[in-house]
Amino acid sequence: EPExxxxxxxxxxxxxxxxxxxxxxxxxxxxxYWYRQILGQKVEFLVSFYNNEISEKSEIFDDQFSVERPDGxxxxxxxxxxxLEDSAMYFCASSExxxxxxxxxxxxxxxxRLLVL
Amino acid sequence: xxxVSQHNHHVILSEAASLELGCNYSYxxxxxxxxxVQYPGQHLQLLLKYFSGDPLxxxxxxxxxxxxxSKFSFNLRKPxxxxxxxxxxxxxxxxxxxxxxxxxxxGTQLKVEL
Numbered sequence: 001e002p003e004x005x006x007x008x009x010x011x012x013x014x015x016x017x018x019x020x021x022x023x024x025x026x027x028x029x030x031x032x033y034w035y036r037q038i039l040g041q042k043v044e045f046l047v048s049f050y051n052n053e054i055s056e057k058s059e060i061f062d063d064q065f066s067v068e069r070p071d072g073x074x075x076x077x078x079x080x081x082x083x084l085e086d087s088a089m090y091f092c093a094s095s096e097x098x099x100x101x102x103x104x105x106x107x108x109x110x111x112x113r114l115l116v117l
Numbered sequence: 118x119x120x121v122s123q124h125n126h127h128v129i130l131s132e133a134a135s136l137e138l139g140c141n142y143s144y145x146x147x148x149x150x151x152x153x154v155q156y157p158g159q160h161l162q163l164l165l166k167y168f169s170g171d172p173l174x175x176x177x178x179x180x181x182x183x184x185x186x187s188k189f190s191f192n193l194r195k196p197x198x199x200x201x202x203x204x205x206x207x208x209x210x211x212x213x214x215x216x217x218x219x220x221x222x223x224g225t226q227l228k229v230e231l
Contacts, residue, residue: 043209043219045218
């Protein structure tokens with residue numbers, strides 16, 4: 001069964017450093033998402049991406065964050081200058097995007113645990 | 118503000134007991150409703166979803182959920198749990214007009230004892 005994959009599974013970085021989290025969505029999917037979960041808190045939406053542009057973003061997704069689809073398979077989340085409060089589990093998800101409708105199932109990756117020191 | 122709440126944060130049951138996990142949302146408009154499960158060490162995966170039609174939805178592994186619009190609720194049920202149902206369960210909602218973003222509840226950690 002096709003799966004969303006994410007790399008790395010864990011990343012430790014120093015405050016102020018740039019990090020890039022990588023995701024490979026399911027191959028025929030067109031809609032991509034990033035969510036995050038700070039320890040002990042809810043899973044929160046960050047951004048959605050469709051047709052090579054951001055479809056929607058949350059208040060959390062400020063200028064320090066960016067997303068990119070550098071090639072036909074990868075979808076990345078970049079944090080330009082990490083802060084302590086960016087420490088979280090980051091989940092990538094994808095959905096078919098053929099209808100662009102909200103009832104499509106979003107398939108989640110296993111997550112990247114980011115620790116900012 | 119639109120929000121999702123799950124009342125039970127930790128639930129412990131014995132095998133064969135019945136399960137009901139509560140989920141409520143605050144929003145007066147149309148919603149799409151989801152239950153996701155995360156087994157230990159695994160991905161979030163969809164258990165079931167509702168977007169229209171019969172408010173009683175059946176999902177995988179014997180789970181079902183009922184949408185009660187008047188109560189803004191979408192409770193998850195299973196008549197007889199198994200040890201393998203030990204997992205974290207997340208209710209999530211897409212609020213119409215809110216794009217495709219899922220708004221999650223806090224999650225309920227279910228432990229099933231033998």
